Structure formats: structure tokens, C-alpha cells
Amino acid sequence: MIKGLPLIFLSWFLFTHHASAQRSTYIIHMDKSSKPMAFPSCHHWYSSTLHSIKSINPTSSDGHYPPSRLIHTYDNAFHGFSVVLSKDELEALKESPGFISAYNDGPVTPDTTHTYKFLSLNTASGIWPASQYGKDVVIGVVDSGIWPESQSFRDEGMTEIPARWKGICQVGQDFNSSMCNKKIIGARFFNNGVLANNPDVTISMNSTRDTFGHGTHVASIAAGSAVENVSFFGYAPGTARGVAPRARLAIYKVLWDEGSYESDALAGIDQAVADGVDILSISLSYRTIDLYENPIAIAAFGAMEKGILVSVSAGNRGPNFATVLEGIPWAVIVASGTVDRWFAGDLMLGNGLTITGWTMFPARATVRNLPLYYNETLSACNSTELLAEAPSAIIICVQSFETAEFSDQISYVSQSNARAAIFISEESSILRSTDFPYPGVVINPEEAKPVIRYASNNSEATASISFQQTILGLDPRPAPTVAESSSRGPARSYPGILKPDIMAPGVLILAAYNPDASVASIGSNVGLSSDYNLESGTSMACPHISGIAALIKAVHPEWTPAAIRSAMMTTANPLDNTRKPIKDQARFFDNDVATPLDMGAGQVDPNRALDPGLIYDVTPQEYVNLICALNYTREQTQSIIRSRSHNCSNPSTDLNYPAFVALYDPTEERTTLTQRFQRTVTNVGTGAATYRVKVKKPKASVVTVSPETLVFQKKNEKQRFSLTIRYKTYEEYVINHGSITWVEEKGKHTVRSPIVVTPAEPSG
Numbered sequence: 001m002i003k004g005l006p007l008i009f010l011s012w013f014l015f016t017h018h019a020s021a022q023r024s025t026y027i028i029h030m031d032k033s034s035k036p037m038a039f040p041s042c043h044h045w046y047s048s049t050l051h052s053i054k055s056i057n058p059t060s061s062d063g064h065y066p067p068s069r070l071i072h073t074y075d076n077a078f079h080g081f082s083v084v085l086s087k088d089e090l091e092a093l094k095e096s097p098g099f100i101s102a103y104n105d106g107p108v109t110p111d112t113t114h115t116y117k118f119l120s121l122n123t124a125s126g127i128w129p130a131s132q133y134g135k136d137v138v139i140g141v142v143d144s145g146i147w148p149e150s151q152s153f154r155d156e157g158m159t160e161i162p163a164r165w166k167g168i169c170q171v172g173q174d175f176n177s178s179m180c181n182k183k184i185i186g187a188r189f190f191n192n193g194v195l196a197n198n199p200d201v202t203i204s205m206n207s208t209r210d211t212f213g214h215g216t217h218v219a220s221i222a223a224g225s226a227v228e229n230v231s232f233f234g235y236a237p238g239t240a241r242g243v244a245p246r247a248r249l250a251i252y253k254v255l256w257d258e259g260s261y262e263s264d265a266l267a268g269i270d271q272a273v274a275d276g277v278d279i280l281s282i283s284l285s286y287r288t289i290d291l292y293e294n295p296i297a298i299a300a301f302g303a304m305e306k307g308i309l310v311s312v313s314a315g316n317r318g319p320n321f322a323t324v325l326e327g328i329p330w331a332v333i334v335a336s337g338t339v340d341r342w343f344a345g346d347l348m349l350g351n352g353l354t355i356t357g358w359t360m361f362p363a364r365a366t367v368r369n370l371p372l373y374y375n376e377t378l379s380a381c382n383s384t385e386l387l388a389e390a391p392s393a394i395i396i397c398v399q400s401f402e403t404a405e406f407s408d409q410i411s412y413v414s415q416s417n418a419r420a421a422i423f424i425s426e427e428s429s430i431l432r433s434t435d436f437p438y439p440g441v442v443i444n445p446e447e448a449k450p451v452i453r454y455a456s457n458n459s460e461a462t463a464s465i466s467f468q469q470t471i472l473g474l475d476p477r478p479a480p481t482v483a484e485s486s487s488r489g490p491a492r493s494y495p496g497i498l499k500p501d502i503m504a505p506g507v508l509i510l511a512a513y514n515p516d517a518s519v520a521s522i523g524s525n526v527g528l529s530s531d532y533n534l535e536s537g538t539s540m541a542c543p544h545i546s547g548i549a550a551l552i553k554a555v556h557p558e559w560t561p562a563a564i565r566s567a568m569m570t571t572a573n574p575l576d577n578t579r580k581p582i583k584d585q586a587r588f589f590d591n592d593v594a595t596p597l598d599m600g601a602g603q604v605d606p607n608r609a610l611d612p613g614l615i616y617d618v619t620p621q622e623y624v625n626l627i628c629a630l631n632y633t634r635e636q637t638q639s640i641i642r643s644r645s646h647n648c649s650n651p652s653t654d655l656n657y658p659a660f661v662a663l664y665d666p667t668e669e670r671t672t673l674t675q676r677f678q679r680t681v682t683n684v685g686t687g688a689a690t691y692r693v694k695v696k697k698p699k700a701s702v703v704t705v706s707p708e709t710l711v712f713q714k715k716n717e718k719q720r721f722s723l724t725i726r727y728k729t730y731e732e733y734v735i736n737h738g739s740i741t742w743v744e745e746k747g748k749h750t751v752r753s754p755i756v757v758t759p760a761e762p763s764g
């Protein structure tokens with residue numbers, strides 16, 4: 001006993017000493033209304049607060065707060081600062097007047113899936129003339145910076161920068177003020193958080209210049225100028241253009257080769273709000289956390305209050321239930337879908353048969369009338385030893401569970417004597433991969449039957465392969481489908497509001513890139529770069545919505561962010577190009593249709609969004625009413641609302657949203673549910689209008705709407721209705737969905753809202 005005591009004591013002592021001395025970066029929320037009048041600015045107040053906690057803290061040697069440890073102060077999207085503190089100092093800070101909350105600065109990652117490189121295309125055209133192509137709307141892009149020399153950011157024909165713009169073109173490494181123009185009207189960079197978290201790191205590109213390519217890609221999707229004759233090594237040739245080609249870009253670099261931190265992302269968003277952006281495009285992910293701890297949610301609340309629409313990628317954690325990362329009720333959360341374009345190579349057999357397969361080999365290789373060789377053993381293509389005996393011919397590789405991954409097969413084959421390969425596989429992920437370092441085509445097992453028959457029965461069999469083909473149209477699958485990796489709802493932060501909100505193209509999108517980055521390869525050691533790159537993910541879907549929001553904003557500058565979101569959601573298309581319900585790529589073989597938890601209201605339809613007929617608007621106070629109903633502590637609530645004087649007298653989760661989510665408890669043996677919603681719609685058509693409701697009820701439900709007819713005498717008039725869902729089932733964990741549509745009588749408007757009945761939590 002006694003012998004052990006000093007040891008226990010010692011280890012306890014070491015532990016606490018370590019904990020109190022260890023410093024971390026924290027993001028601190030402060031209540032601005034508590035600032036004493038004596039301080040001229042919040043910055044002075046925060047510095048003084050930090051000074052006082054240092055001086056009461058005996059571990060501090062000099063009693064002075066080193067100013068370098070105050071990382072950023074935030075004064076626009078929310079109030080507070082980021083700082084490096086020890087645990088003791090944090091405890092002392094919590095006692096300071098005005099303190100609301102603190103949380104750890106965490107890492108942040110961009111939302112591009114590197115393993116799946118998919119393509120898509122934006123076809124928005126009718127809304128362009130009406131909006132003058134998004135003229136003068138400013139889109140703030142918070143990402144990895146920009147490659148300013150890209151043709152996509154030329155400013156020919158653009159007018160002078162509006163006087164209201166307050167941003168700057170920050171000078172830095174390889175980036176001077178001439179890099180901005182009438183397209184890129186702002187450029188700033190934020191890396192104090194990277195430096196604070198990694199004190200020994202050297203920033204390799206200390207400026208807004210994009211060394212990665214992600215930020216350049218995202219910015220050019222949202223607002224790139226038209227550039228003719230571009231392609232990805234011959235694939236997807238044509239004119240690259242952003243969704244809002246006359247909108248302006250303001251670039252906030254917060255992602256670094258050396259790391260990426262929430263404190264820097266917050267500083268970027270905060271500055272964008274101060275600079276006067278109209279739209280914020282955020283293709284970043286944070287940890288899955290509650291709204292009051294989620295920096296994008298908090299900053300987006302402040303942006304929303306200032307009339308800025310915030311568009312955020314849903315994340316690439318799909319296809320499982322409840323994987324959406326950002327469940328922010330006051331932002332637009334964007335899911336990713338496919339488009340009707342794919343890349344191909346033709347396989348022509350010596351007997352005249354031609355099969356179109358998938359290829360992305362990044363060159364026009366000559367594979368003409370070469371011998372075609374099939375041998376069952378060899379076709380495993382699963383080791384260098386096996387392939388050492390491969391003939392100088394086109395060989396056939398069959399992918400199965402026992403053999404190897406496509407990426408391994410192609411790497412083994414590229415080290416062999418074979419001249420080209422035919423890969424037989426039905427894995428859908430391969431049929432979208434841009435990583436194709438060896439000449440070959442991918443075909444499915446059904447298509448492969450005549451090829452194997454021909455090769456095994458003819459010693460003189462030959463074949464040719466042509467590359468660099470781009471196919472538009474219905475083949476091979478309807479489009480859009482929900483991309484497999486797109487994160488799915490409901491949001492864990494609050495499942496009662498539909499997230500994601502909407503879907504946009506996010507698969508194999510061609511857009512500008514960092515021309516120095518390696519984006520394709522030949523063999524194992526030749527890297528290739530390109531001014532334009534194909535990328536996939538919700539990161540690519542998000543800037544489509546940012547661009548479309550800019551177009552709508554150009555036409556309707558008075559609309560709130562909620563009104564613009566409502567316009568996009570109620571006009572979104574739930575059908576694909578075969579006029580059947582949009583399918584989910586993850587469930588394609590079950591022929592299962594996507595639910596609103598996968599794609600929100602459906603695929604965005606920019607031309608219809610311009611003229612939605614009715615909108616479901618939301619005021620900032622109504623969002624406060626929602627937050628007040630979420631059973632947060634006072635401090636948690638204040639973290640989002642940022643003020644102690646907020647009005648929580650009317651809490652309500654029934655937000656005026658253009659979607660209806662009824663949550664049930666799946667653990668009960670028999671589910672019965674009755675949920676009533678109240679909604680107010682505003683007539684934004686040209687004048688008097690009458691709308692009649694059309695209901696498509698979810699399975700096992702009864703839906704009643706009252707009244708069933710809404711009569712508007714004039715523009716901007718509001719009408720209320722209620723919707724009640726009664727649901728009864730013995731099935732557990734099923735998601736049932738339907739919709740209500742307000743159909744204008746003797747008019748063209750249809751205003752559709754999805755209805756979902758879902759468990760709030762995943763099974764198991």
C-alpha cells in the first residue's frame with residue numbers, strides 16, 4: 001500500500017501537470033453586447049481579456065500575453081477569436097465577462113473524392129440572359145485558393161467593380177495585385193491556424209495561389225468565364241464555362257498543403273461577410289458535430305442574417321443513412337449526381353464486332369490489328385510473375401472476387417509485355433475512374449462473352465482499340481442518378497429538417513485546375529498535367545448551386561437566402577432524363593429510386609428556379625425560434641445566435657421549409673404517427689393567382705392539406721396552409737416518401753415539396 005502510494009501520486013501529478021501545461025488552439029465565442037464601453041473595438045476587448053487571464057495565471061512567466069498567440073479575431077459572421085491556450089488558461093477565460101463558449105480547433109478537409117473521378121456537365125442556359133449571366137453578383141469561395149492565370153478567370157467584357165465591394169487583393173508569394181481583375185475581385189489567405197497548430201511548419205506557398213487545384217476547380221465551376229476547346233487529354237472536349245459566367249469571384253484560401261484548420265476557415269468566412277460577398281460557396285467538411293459546435297453552421301448563421309446565401313457540400317460519406325455532415329437549417333446543403341456523359345473507347349474485333357467500353361487512357365495510343373489473346377489462368381492478371389509470360393498482344397483480364405482490384409490489375413499489366421488489355425468487370429466505380437495509366441477498355445461480363453469466344457476459338461484473332469471518345473445521351477444509364485458517395489440525410493444535428501436540400505452535378509466535372517499538378521499518369525512513373533481536370537464529389541456539386549443562386553440573386557436582388565433556396569427546391573426535378581424517378585447509384589441494381597434523404601427535392605433546374613410562383617420564406621427570427629426549440633443549453637444557443645438578448649419566447653421546430661419531414665420511433669412494435677405542419681407561402685408570380693393542391697402520399701400514410709385551394713389577389717400576398725401526416729405501419733426502419741404540389745390554375749407554375757416519413761436514427 002504505502003510503497004505504491006508515491007508512484008500513484010507521481011503519475012497523477014505528471015498527468016495533471018501535463019494536462020494544464022499542454023496548449024491547444026481554441027475558437028472562442030463571445031457576447032459582443034457584454035463589451036465594456038471603454039474598449040474602442042472588440043479586438044481591444046479580447047486582447048485585454050486574454051491579458052487578464054494571463055496575469056492571474058501563475059504558470060505564465062512574464063505575465064504578458066504574447067500577441068502572436070491570438071490567431072484570428074472574428075467580428076462579422078460571429079463574434080470571438082481563436083487563440084492558443086493551456087487548459088488552466090481556458091478555465092480562467094470561461095470566468096471572463098462575455099464568454100459564451102469554446103471549442104477545439106479541428107482539421108478540415110475538402111470534399112473531393114480522389115478515388116472516384118467522375119464527370120458532369122452544366123446545361124443551365126435560359127436563366128443566363130435574364131440574369132445577364134449573374135452580372136455583378138459576388139461569389140465568395142472559401143477553399144484552397146486560385147490559379148489566377150487560368151483562362152477561366154479572364155475578365156474580357158466585364159464591367160467595372162461595383163463601388164460597394166470592400167475586399168482586397170492581398171499580395172503574397174507568387175501573387176501580386178495584378179493577379180486580380182474584374183473577375184477575381186478579391187483574394188486573401190488565412191494560415192495563422194496552421195502555424196499555431198504546427199509551429200515548426202514552413203508554408204510552401206504563402207499566398208492565395210492554389211497549389212492543390214481544388215479551389216481553382218470549384219471557383220471556375222461557379223463563375224468561370226467561357227474558354228473554348230478545352231478537354232481532359234481529349235476527353236470531354238468543348239467549351240468550359242462556369243454556371244454564372246458574369247459573376248465575380250472573391251477567393252479566401254484556407255486549405256493548405258501543410259494542413260487545414262477550422263480557425264482559418266472561420267477567418268475566411270468572416271472576412272468574406274465583411275467584404276460584402278452575396279453568395280458563399282463552401283466545399284469543405286468538418287467533423288460531424290452539433291450545430292452549436294460546427295464552425296460553418298455558426299458562421300453561416302451570421303452570413304444568413306446579412307442576406308448572404310451559403311451553399312455547402314453535403315460530404316462524400318455516402319451511401320449510408322445519416323451521413324450528411326453539414327445539417328445546417330439556414331444553409332443550402334448540396335448532394336451530388338451524375339450526368340448523361342461518359343468516356344469511351346471502341347473495341348473492334350477482327351470478326352467485325354464492335355463494343356464500346358469505358359476508358360480514360362490519357363493519350364491517343366495506337367492499338368491497331370494486334371493479336372488478341374485469351375488464357376483463363378492468365379486472365380486473373382493478379383501478379384507480375386503470372387504476367388511475365390504474357391504475349392505481346394491485347395490480353396483479356398477478368399475481375400472477380402478472388403483476382404485483384406482493377407487498379408492492381410492495370411498496374412501489373414502495365415509492367416508486362418502485353419500491348420493493351422480488355423478488362424472485364426461490372427464494378428460501377430471503375431466505370432467512372434479517371435485513373436487509367438495503361439491502354440485498355442473496360443467492358444461488362446455480358447459484353448465479354450463473344451469476345452472470349454472469338455479469342456479462344458481463333459488462333460489468328462485480332463482486335464483494335466480507339467481512345468478519347470465522349471458519349472452524350474442516355475447510354476449507358478439514365479441521368480442524373482444520385483452519386484454513390486454523396487452523403488445522405490437525415491442530419492444528425494436535427495433530423496426534422498430535410499438535408500441535403502437539393503442535388504446538382506458532381507460527377508466527373510471538367511473545370512480549371514492548377515496546371516502544375518499531376519492529374520493523370522501513364523505507366524507507373526509518368527505524371528501528366530492539364531489546365532482542365534475532371535473531378536467528382538459534392539465539392540463539385542456545391543459550386544453549381546452557388547452559381548445558380550448568383551443567377552437568381554441577379555434577377556431578384558431583394559430575395560432572402562431562404563427565398564432563393566425555396567425557389568431552387570420547389571422547382572427541382574425528381575425525374576431523370578427517361579422521365580422516371582431519379583435512381584440512387586448505390587442501389588442501382590435493386591432498381592431502387594432515390595428518396596429525398598438522398599437528393600433533397602431533386603435535381604436543380606435553374607431555368608424554372610427563376611420563376612417559382614410561390615416561395616416559402618424564413619426570417620432570421622424564425623431560425624432563432626427553431627434553435628430555441630432544440631433543447632440546447634443557454635450557452636449552446638448563444639454560440640449560434642451570438643447574443644444574450646435573443647428572443648426565445650416562441651420556440652418551434654416547425655420551420656417554414658419547402659419540405660416536410662415526419663420522424664418516427666422505429667423501436668416501437670407498431671409505428672403510428674400524426675404530425676401537423678404549418679406553412680406560409682408568398683406569391684412571387686406576376687399578379688392574382690389560384691393554386692390547387694395535388695398530393696402524392698407516402699406509403700402507409702394519409703396526408704391532408706387545408707385549405708386545398710389558395711387564392712392570391714396580388715403579388716407578394718401571403719397565404720397559410722396546414723398539412724397533416726397520419727402514418728401507421730408494422731415495418732421497421734423504412735423510409736417512405738411522397739410530395740405535395742401547388743398547381744396554378746390557368747398558369748404555368750407548379751410548386752413541389754417533398755414529404756418524407758423516416759426514422760430519426762439509423763437501425764442497429
Ligand SMILES: *[C@@H]1O[C@H](CO)[C@@H](O)[C@H](O)[C@H]1NC(C)=O
Pocket residue numbers: 171172203206
Ligand atoms: C505570409 O505572408 C504574410 C503577408 O505577406 C506575412 O505577414 C507572413 O509573415 C508570411 N508568413 C510566412 C510563414 O511566411
Ligand SMILES: *[C@@H]1O[C@H](CO)[C@@H](O)[C@H](O)[C@H]1NC(C)=O
Pocket residue numbers: 176177178179
Ligand atoms: C505582377 O507579376 C507579374 C508576373 O510576374 C508582372 O508581369 C507584373 O508586372 C506584376 N505586377 C505588379 C504590380 O508588380
Ligand SMILES: *[C@@H]1O[C@H](CO)[C@@H](O)[C@H](O)[C@H]1NC(C)=O
Pocket residue numbers: 228229
Ligand atoms: C476551337 O476549335 C475550332 C475547331 O477546331 C476552331 O475553329 C476554333 O478557332 C478554335 N478556337 C480557339 C479559341 O482556339
Ligand SMILES: *[C@@H]1O[C@H](CO)[C@@H](O)[C@H](O)[C@H]1NC(C)=O
Pocket residue numbers: 375376377378386389390
Ligand atoms: C496460360 O497461361 C499460363 C501462364 O502464362 C501458362 O502457364 C499456360 O500454359 C497457358 N495455357 C495455355 C493453354 O496456353
Ligand SMILES: *[C@@H]1O[C@H](CO)[C@@H](O)[C@H](O)[C@H]1NC(C)=O
Pocket residue numbers: 380382383402403
Ligand atoms: C490469382 O488468382 C487466382 C484465381 O484466379 C488464384 O488462384 C491465385 O492464388 C491468385 N494469385 C495471387 C498472387 O493472388
Ligand SMILES: *[C@@H]1O[C@H](CO)[C@@H](O)[C@H](O)[C@H]1NC(C)=O
Pocket residue numbers: 452453454456457
Ligand atoms: C468454340 O467454338 C465451338 C464451335 O463453334 C463452340 O462450341 C465452343 O463453345 C467455342 N468455345 C468457346 C470457349 O466459346
Ligand SMILES: *[C@@H]1O[C@H](CO)[C@@H](O)[C@H](O)[C@H]1NC(C)=O
Pocket residue numbers: 629630631653
Ligand atoms: C425537447 O425536449 C422536450 C421535452 O423533453 C421534448 O418533448 C422535445 O421533443 C425535445 N425537442 C427536440 C427537438 O429534441
Ligand SMILES: *[C@@H]1O[C@H](CO)[C@@H](O)[C@H](O)[C@H]1NC(C)=O
Pocket residue numbers: 647648649650
Ligand atoms: C419576442 O417575439 C415575440 C413574437 O415571436 C414578440 O411578441 C415579443 O414582443 C418579442 N419580445 C421581445 C423582447 O422582443
